[in-house]
Amino acid sequence: MRIRRILAAVTATAAFAGLGLTGVATAATAATTVTATAQGAPHYVTPNQCRQGGGTPAINEPGNLCKGGTYDGQPVD
Numbered sequence: 001m002r003i004r005r006i007l008a009a010v011t012a013t014a015a016f017a018g019l020g021l022t023g024v025a026t027a028a029t030a031a032t033t034v035t036a037t038a039q040g041a042p043h044y045v046t047p048n049q050c051r052q053g054g055g056t057p058a059i060n061e062p063g064n065l066c067k068g069g070t071y072d073g074q075p076v077d
Contacts, residue, residue, distance in 0.1 A: 044077035 045066055047057040055069030057076045064076045 043074055045071045045074050047076055050074075050076055 045053075047059065050057040050066035050069065050071050053066070053070030055066040055071055058065055058067050059076055066072060066074050066076050
């Protein structure tokens with residue numbers, strides 16, 4: 001679903017910029033590459049960052065995840 005929205009935004013931006021179909025394909029490939037890179041490695045947060053974000057670091061439970069707040073579900077290091 002997210003990729004569809006990204007591709008629609010890229011297509012609309014390319015249309016406003018006056019690019020042809022080749023420009024749209026190039027822009028779509030660049031947007032997909034950026035999205036895949038952003039989701040690659042897990043982002044670790046410190047217990048203090050978890051608390052400041054409104055969560056609770058569950059470091060004694062399996063997975064060592066931050067529960068709740070801004071960093072909900074992020075691994076705590």
